[in-house]
Each structure stands twice: as C-alpha cells, then as structure tokens.
Amino acid sequence: MRQTVAMRLCAALAIMALAIAGGVYMATPKASAATGGVTGYATQNGGTTGGAGGQTVRATTGTAIHAALCSRASSSTPIIIEVEGTINHGNTSKVSGGSCxxxxxxxxxxxxxxxxxxxVGRGALFDQLGIHVREANNxxxxxxxxxxxxxxxxxxSNGGDAIGMEMDVRNVWVDHVTLEASGGESEGYDGLFDLKNNTRYVTLSYSILxxxxxxxxxxxxxxxxxxxxxxxxxxxYENIDSRVPLLRGGIAHVYNNSFVNIRMSGINSRAGARARxxxxxxxxxxxxxxxFYTSAAGYWQVSGNTFDNVTWSSRSGDNNPAGPNPQSNTSVNIPYSYSLDRADCVPxxxxQTAGANKGLQVSDGACSPQTPAPTDPPPGPTPPSGNNLSIGAGSDGSSKASGTSYGDVRDGDMNSYWSPNGSTGSISIKWGSATTVSRINIREAAGSVGTIGSWRVINHDTGAVLTSGSGAGVITFPQTSLRKITFEIISASGTPRVAEYETYAG
Structure with missing residues (x-):
C-alpha cells in the first residue's frame, strides 16, 4: 500500500516538474472557465458536473494534461484542467499512475x-492530436x-477522430469546441465526433464542425x-460530406443547428434510430x-426546420431521403427542458456563439447571445503576492548533489537549482532576525528527472511541523515568526530539482 501511495504522490508532482517548462501549474488565481449550465441529455442519468469541486490545474502540454490526471488520489477524484497553448505529438507523452x-x-x-x-487564456489548440474518451463518465x-x-x-492519432468516445461511456458534455479537418477519408481523416460501443447521455453544444x-x-x-x-x-456543421450525424439505433435530439454546404447526406437516421x-x-x-446507404430504416420527428436551397435525391435502393417535404414518421419525447430559437435566426x-474562443456565449432562447454565469467551484490557494523574502536571505540544507548549490533556491533564476544527494533531503531559508512567514512557493526546475512526493514544512527554531502534504507549488500555513524555515522532502521519484524556494509574509 505504501508503494502505491508513493507512486501516486510522485505522479502528482510530475505536474509541478512540468511547471517551469511551461507544462502545468496548480492553484490558479480564479476559475476562469464560465461553464454555465449543462444542457440536453447530459443532464440526465444523474447529470454531468465534470471536475466541479476538485483542484484546478493549468496545463500547456499534453504530457501535463496526462500528469494532472495521474496525480489524483484516485481515478474518480474531481479535477479541472485548464489548457492553454498548442498540444501536439511533440509535447504529449504517456504518463503512468494508479489514477490514469x-x-x-x-x-x-x-x-x-x-x-x-x-x-483558457489565449486558447487551447490540439493540433493533429485527438481526444479519446473510453470507459469514462462525468x-x-x-x-x-x-x-x-x-x-x-x-x-x-485517435483512429482519426477529433473527439472519439467508446466502451461504456456515460455523461459527457462537449461544449464550445471547434473540430475541423482538411479533407476526407482519402486525405487520411475520419470523423470529427464519433460515439461507439455503449456511449450514452452526451451533449454536443455551441460547437463548430x-x-x-x-x-x-x-x-x-x-x-x-x-x-x-x-x-x-x-x-x-459546414463544408462536410456526410454524417452530420449518422445515427445507428438509439435516440437523438437535434435542434437549433446550422447546416451549411452538406454535400452528400446530412442527418442519417438508420438501424432503428429515432431522431427529433x-x-x-x-x-x-x-x-x-x-x-442513406442502408436498407435498415431509421426514423424522425420533424418540426420548425428551414430548408434554404436544399436539393433532394429520388428514393431508390438504399437511399431514402426524407424530402423534399420531410414528414414525421415517429414520436420522440424529450425528458429535459430546453428553449428553441426560431429557425430563421439560427444561422x-x-x-455568434458556436466554437472555441467565443467567450462561451449562449443563446437566451430569443436569438440573442448572452454570457452564462460562472458555475465553477471556489478556487484553491492563490499564488503568493508581495515580496519574496528569500531574496537576500541565507540558505542551507541537509545535503547537495554535485554541481548544485543551496543558494540557487533564492537567486530568482529558474535555470539554477538545488538537489539533495539522493531522492530526499531538506532545504532551508534563514534570516538574521525573526521574520513572519505564512506562505511558501516551491518551484521545480525545467527538465527535472525526479519530482517531489510527500513533504513537511518545519519551523527550524522550534522543530514544530507547520504543515505537510505532497506536490510542489504554493503551500500555506498560519503566520509564524521564525528565523529559519525548512522544506523537508520525504519522498520523491528520482532526484528532485528545486529552482526556487520562495517565502512570503502573506
């Protein structure tokens, strides 16, 4: 059991090892994602809340996203991962852990x-790299x-799907995303949004495909x-050949979407599927x-749609278009509440609202955009402010690896660092007179070969443990007046590199 916990702690600190490399950092000052309210079938089956109530971390690489997942205490521990920058093959690697x-x-x-x-921020671009949801929920x-x-x-990547879900997936909300390719199957691309093998209770809203x-x-x-x-x-849905979407069995609700230049076939209800x-x-x-393309019929209930310059093929063989005057051939009851915009104002x-980086605006049900109220949980500890008291102070420690220095943790230079002689050890900041401290920030160096697991913060004057935990980053404790404060690394993966040991009064 001890080994498993240690492995998880080490995985947790993989996040912080990536921090200085632009990978990920924790405890963002505010939850910047105004998620608003989940809609559609994702509200059913207990609802979809994602990582609400969990820790918020920021990631700028794919590896950092994986590290954030693997850092959790368990595979179900809530987490909000804020992504900024370009995620691609070059910065996305497998990370191992008990929670991922x-x-x-x-x-x-x-x-x-x-x-x-x-x-968040300047935006998140997954370039040639898909998002795969498998055996997952919420x-x-x-x-x-x-x-x-x-x-x-x-x-x-990902079998060619921009976002793909398969194998016992439940309750997923995909919202305000932009999914795009540069061609069809002959150019190497597959689906933009595919759901397979027992995937249920999903909403795709305010998105561009x-x-x-x-x-x-x-x-x-x-x-x-x-x-x-x-x-x-x-x-x-714009400039797409077909499958917008293709439905095989099940129930779908398709409302207030704009379809432009669908070249071959659109909503393809087949194999007993029922679409409203x-x-x-x-x-x-x-x-x-x-x-289309099958003799296994599907069904639809239609109302209020607008068809502007839409052409219809003749019915023959496996092709059975609903037009030119679509009529309902089934009835679908919708179990959740929703507001319909008029079809004429849908485009x-x-x-104004669909796609990434649009401010997460939604319709008010009367064809006007509005920004939803934030529903994110309260943020964690804020990054420290004020003067870094370590600058100009002294430092020492239990040991130092060859080529490293105790003074490197208080020089303001992220390119220099202290490492213990091994995977554990302690590093201290000290002053000539009593100094009030209530917050420290442990910043690991880029390219660290080891990451900090569990630790203690000690009032070296008295030997009292001020706080303990796991993972680098911002650490808070009650205001304490002391002459020397020690950060003791109890466990780590490999040899950690502490670039900066910052101390603050508040």
Whole structure:
C-alpha cells in the first residue's frame, strides 16, 4: 500500500516538474472557465458536473494534461484542467499512475471520471492530436480546438477522430469546441465526433464542425446499437460530406443547428434510430435528412426546420431521403427542458456563439447571445503576492548533489537549482532576525528527472511541523515568526530539482 501511495504522490508532482517548462501549474488565481449550465441529455442519468469541486490545474502540454490526471488520489477524484497553448505529438507523452491510463498518441481520458478539460487564456489548440474518451463518465470538454487528426498518413492519432468516445461511456458534455479537418477519408481523416460501443447521455453544444468528409456517428456498425440519448444543439456543421450525424439505433435530439454546404447526406437516421429534429436551418446542401446507404430504416420527428436551397435525391435502393417535404414518421419525447430559437435566426445566433474562443456565449432562447454565469467551484490557494523574502536571505540544507548549490533556491533564476544527494533531503531559508512567514512557493526546475512526493514544512527554531502534504507549488500555513524555515522532502521519484524556494509574509 505504501508503494502505491508513493507512486501516486510522485505522479502528482510530475505536474509541478512540468511547471517551469511551461507544462502545468496548480492553484490558479480564479476559475476562469464560465461553464454555465449543462444542457440536453447530459443532464440526465444523474447529470454531468465534470471536475466541479476538485483542484484546478493549468496545463500547456499534453504530457501535463496526462500528469494532472495521474496525480489524483484516485481515478474518480474531481479535477479541472485548464489548457492553454498548442498540444501536439511533440509535447504529449504517456504518463503512468494508479489514477490514469494514458497513451502517447492522443489525449487519453480512459477509465476515469469527474474531469473537466477546458481551454483558457489565449486558447487551447490540439493540433493533429485527438481526444479519446473510453470507459469514462462525468466528463466536460469545453472551449478547445481540435484539428487535422488523421487515421492514416503521418502523424496518426485517435483512429482519426477529433473527439472519439467508446466502451461504456456515460455523461459527457462537449461544449464550445471547434473540430475541423482538411479533407476526407482519402486525405487520411475520419470523423470529427464519433460515439461507439455503449456511449450514452452526451451533449454536443455551441460547437463548430467543418471541412471534413465525416461529421460524426453514433454506433460503429449496424450491430452497434447500444448507444443513444445524444443531444446536438446550436452547432455549425459546414463544408462536410456526410454524417452530420449518422445515427445507428438509439435516440437523438437535434435542434437549433446550422447546416451549411452538406454535400452528400446530412442527418442519417438508420438501424432503428429515432431522431427529433427541431428548428434547424439547412442551407446550400443535399439530402439533409433521411436513411442513406442502408436498407435498415431509421426514423424522425420533424418540426420548425428551414430548408434554404436544399436539393433532394429520388428514393431508390438504399437511399431514402426524407424530402423534399420531410414528414414525421415517429414520436420522440424529450425528458429535459430546453428553449428553441426560431429557425430563421439560427444561422446568426450560431455564428455568434458556436466554437472555441467565443467567450462561451449562449443563446437566451430569443436569438440573442448572452454570457452564462460562472458555475465553477471556489478556487484553491492563490499564488503568493508581495515580496519574496528569500531574496537576500541565507540558505542551507541537509545535503547537495554535485554541481548544485543551496543558494540557487533564492537567486530568482529558474535555470539554477538545488538537489539533495539522493531522492530526499531538506532545504532551508534563514534570516538574521525573526521574520513572519505564512506562505511558501516551491518551484521545480525545467527538465527535472525526479519530482517531489510527500513533504513537511518545519519551523527550524522550534522543530514544530507547520504543515505537510505532497506536490510542489504554493503551500500555506498560519503566520509564524521564525528565523529559519525548512522544506523537508520525504519522498520523491528520482532526484528532485528545486529552482526556487520562495517565502512570503502573506
């Protein structure tokens, strides 16, 4: 048991080892993701809250995202991962741990629960790297762009899906994302948003899907009928050949979406699927609703849709378009509340609100955009402010590795560092007279070969333990007047590198 805990602590501190390298840092000053309210079928089956109530971390690499997942106490410990910058193959590696199951070639949300992945700041771009959700539940993916994910050619990722879910997935909300490719299957791309093998209670909202051969599917084959309860609303589907979406079995609610230049076929309900299609706007497209490429019929309930310059093929063989005058052939009861925008204003409201980096705006149900109230949990400790009391102070420690110095932790230089002679040891900041301290910040150096696990902060004057925990970063404790404060590393993976040991009065 002790070994397992130590492994998890080491994984937790992998986050902080990446901090100085631009990977990830913890305890952001405020929760900057205004997630608003989850909508659609993701509200059912107990609802979807993602990482609400958990720790908030910031990641700027794919490895850091994986490290954040692997740092948790368990695979279900809530966490909000704020992502900023470009995530690609070059900065995404597998991270191991008891609370995760990750891979090199994709962002892997596998065998986990209670996670929010949200783009912040200047935006989050997953470049040629897909997001894979597998055997997972209660997941939120918000405000990110995923582009040019390939299943053939180079580099490949996630089977060619921008976002793919499969194998016993429950309660996922994907919101304000942009998913795009640069061609179809012949160019190496697959689906933008695919759900397979027992995936249920999913909402895709206020998102852009464009420039692809395939928009997405529910069910990988005519025998994969275990999926369903999917909501698609206020999305823009643009310049796509087909599958917007393809539905095999199950129930889908498709409302207030804007479809532009759908070239071959649109909402493809087949193999017993039942779709409720309300107040959508279809423009400059072909065969936007029906059962296509199969004799296994699907069904639809339609109302309030607008068809602007839509052409329809004749019914023949395996192609059965619903138009030119679509009529309902089933009835679908919706168990949640929702507001419908008029179809005529859908293109405008979707253009204003859908996609990443749009301020997470939503429609008010009357064709006007609004910014939802934040629903994130209270943030953790804020980064320290004021003067770093370590500058100009003294320092010593229990041991130092060759080529490192105690003074390197108080020189303001992230390129120099102290390491113990081994994986454990202590480092102290000291003053000539009593100094009040209530907060420290342990910053690990870029490229650290080891990461800090468990630690204690000690009032060296009295020997009293001020606080204990695991992981580098900001550490708070009651205000204490002392002449020397010691940070003692109890466990670590490899030899840690402490670049800065900052101390603050408040």
């Amino acid at each position: 199951n990750t891979a090199d070639d994709k962002i892997e949300l596998k065998q986990i629960s209670n996670v929010t992945l949200v783009g 997941i939120i993916i918000q405000n990110v762009t995923v582009r040019n994910v390939k299943k053939s050619g180079s580099p490949t 464009r420039n692809s051969g395939r928009g997405g599917l529910v069910g990988s084959s005519e025998s994969d009928l275990s999926n369903g309860f999917i909501t698609y609303h206020h999305n823009l 299609v309300d107040n959508n706007h279809f423009k400059d497209s072909k065969d936007v609703l029906g059962t 405008n409201i979707v253009r």
